Amino acid sequence: MALILVRYGEVAIKGGAGTRSRMERLLMHNILSGLRGGIGIGAKAIRSQGRLFVEVPDDRVKESVDLISRVFGVKSLSPVRAYVFKELNDIVNAAVKEWGDLVRGGRRFAVRVHRVGSQNFTSMDVAKAVGAALKPFSAGVDLERPDIVLFIEVRGDNAYLFTEVINGPGGLPLGSEGRLLALISGGFDSPVAAWFMMRRGGSYVDALFCSLAYPIDVINFLRVSHALFSRWSIGYDPRLFIIDCSPLISEFRAKANPHMWSALFKRVLYEVASRVARTIGALGGLVTGESLGQVSSQTLHNLMAIEHGVDMPIYRPLIGLIRTT
Incomplete structure (x- = not known):
């Protein structure tokens, strides 16, 4: 068996011993679950004062390193050779x-x-x-x-020798901070927002998509979701929810001012998403990819109007970021 040393900087400095131990166990679970379910590797992990040591088969080190380097909570890792002295x-x-x-x-x-x-x-x-x-x-x-x-x-009385330090994503172990529901589109921003909440908040994230042009937009949503979750949701199998929102367009055309369609659609989507979130136990809140002023529905006034009356938190990790493309 080969040995991989795993560092987890932020988890190791958590104040309470109980909190730290819980997060360490969760990190171990996510790593071992990912190795077993993701690439079919049976591994063993041992805790040792701010480190994990993961044993994997000698011929599966490269695959194991690649997977562990994508586990939230891992600061860095190194394949090592152990010597007793x-x-x-x-x-x-x-x-x-x-x-x-x-x-x-x-x-x-x-x-x-x-x-x-x-x-x-x-x-x-x-x-x-x-x-x-x-x-x-x-x-x-x-x-x-x-x-x-x-x-x-x-x-x-052990010395571990190595020449590589591979960076991980850092953050907190997935699952350490509850559950969220992300409003995912077929674009770039919303999956990135979900990624940030998985990394920084250590949250389980499920996804909701509102389809307006089935099946084309659904195919794109599934493609984007697969790229996000298959690579990064290690230790948790997310649930994907698809809702047919095309009837809303007919309602808006018949009853609403065309200048309000975008904001109205977002408002209805928030309400639907909050109901889904409560049903599935994602009580931590909703995640969106909105960035301030990027489109008309994302001005300060429209954002305030859109979320008015929604009875759970709405997280916008990209709100102050500037797109360069």
């Missing part, structure tokens, strides 16, 4: 075995060490000793602009 020289020997060939051929390197525990040496001691042992194989040490960076994490 009794003294500093054991770590040095492991580093020479692991990296002696890697630094050959005129490569300059740097050693970065992170240490947790009560060992009788410091992180600097490890870096100096490993650097001195590897220097004869290489073009020397360069702490500013190395060709390769060699990482060592010392925890208790």
